[in-house]
Amino acid sequence: SAVISQKPSRDICQRGTSLTIQCQVDSQVTMMFWYRQQPGQSLTLIATANQGSEATYESGFVIDKFPISRPNLTFSTLTVSNMSPEDSSIYLCSVDWTGTEAFFGQGTRLTVV
Amino acid sequence: GNSVTQMEGPVTLSEEAFLTINCTYTATGYPSLFWYVQYPGEGLQLLLKATKADDKGSNKGFEATYRKETTSFHLEKGSVQVSDSAVYFCALNHNTDKLIFGTGTRLQVFP
Numbered sequence: 383s384a385v386i387s388q389k390p391s392r393d394i395c396q397r398g399t400s401l402t403i404q405c406q407v408d409s410q411v412t413m414m415f416w417y418r419q420q421p422g423q424s425l426t427l428i429a430t431a432n433q434g435s436e437a438t439y440e441s442g443f444v445i446d447k448f449p450i451s452r453p454n455l456t457f458s459t460l461t462v463s464n465m466s467p468e469d470s471s472i473y474l475c476s477v478d479w480t481g482t483e484a485f486f487g488q489g490t491r492l493t494v495v
Numbered sequence: 496g497n498s499v500t501q502m503e504g505p506v507t508l509s510e511e512a513f514l515t516i517n518c519t520y521t522a523t524g525y526p527s528l529f530w531y532v533q534y535p536g537e538g539l540q541l542l543l544k545a546t547k548a549d550d551k552g553s554n555k556g557f558e559a560t561y562r563k564e565t566t567s568f569h570l571e572k573g574s575v576q577v578s579d580s581a582v583y584f585c586a587l588n589h590n591t592d593k594l595i596f597g598t599g600t601r602l603q604v605f606p
Contacts, residue, residue: 425584
């Protein structure tokens with residue numbers, strides 16, 4: 383199994399600012415995923431991050447708003463840019479370890495005021 | 496496209512009651528099916544999975560059977576405990592690395 387550490391675990395941010403969320407995995411993985419879980423809703427995939435290439439964004443998400451870095455096979459960051467209250471969510475990092483099972487970090491609870 | 500539909504919650508039960516959380520899916524072919532659980536303040540954890548028709552996934556007293564004929568993967572437990580209180584997500588994966596989640600069902604178990 384994979385152990386995924388995410389930080390910060392929570393933050394309260396002012397609108398118009400940006401927050402960078404870090405995701406560290408204890409082993410090398412090819413693909414890392416970033417999800418958003420809005421209050422009371424399910425998980426929505428934001429983007430897939432591969433090492434050495436640009437992230438692939440899902441419909442409704444753009445690089446300018448959610449830039450992603452993937453400098454190596456164990457680390458990724460997601461930045462939430464120019465935040466508004468609508469960005470208040472839990473952001474989750476995930477890796478697909480075996481091809482049939484995904485592992486998740488504990489999430490970053492973001493509140494924008 | 497592929498999708499997952501879950502029963503809406505919250506589901507409120509007394510301890511030792513029988514639990515069913517319904518999940519149906521839409522997909523061509525044979526996707527892999529999963530149940531994930533999210534305990535308060537934590538990330539998602541895989542609860543059980545099934546990768547082909549008629550497979551039964553089981554873990555911690557929970558079971559779900561992959562029913563191709565009804566495109567369902569209902570979660571069941573014979574006797575719930577207070578510690579089972581959490582949000583349960585049904586999900587599928589079909590020929591990609593992406594998981595598609597249902598909306599989640601909150602379970603509340605009272606002593």
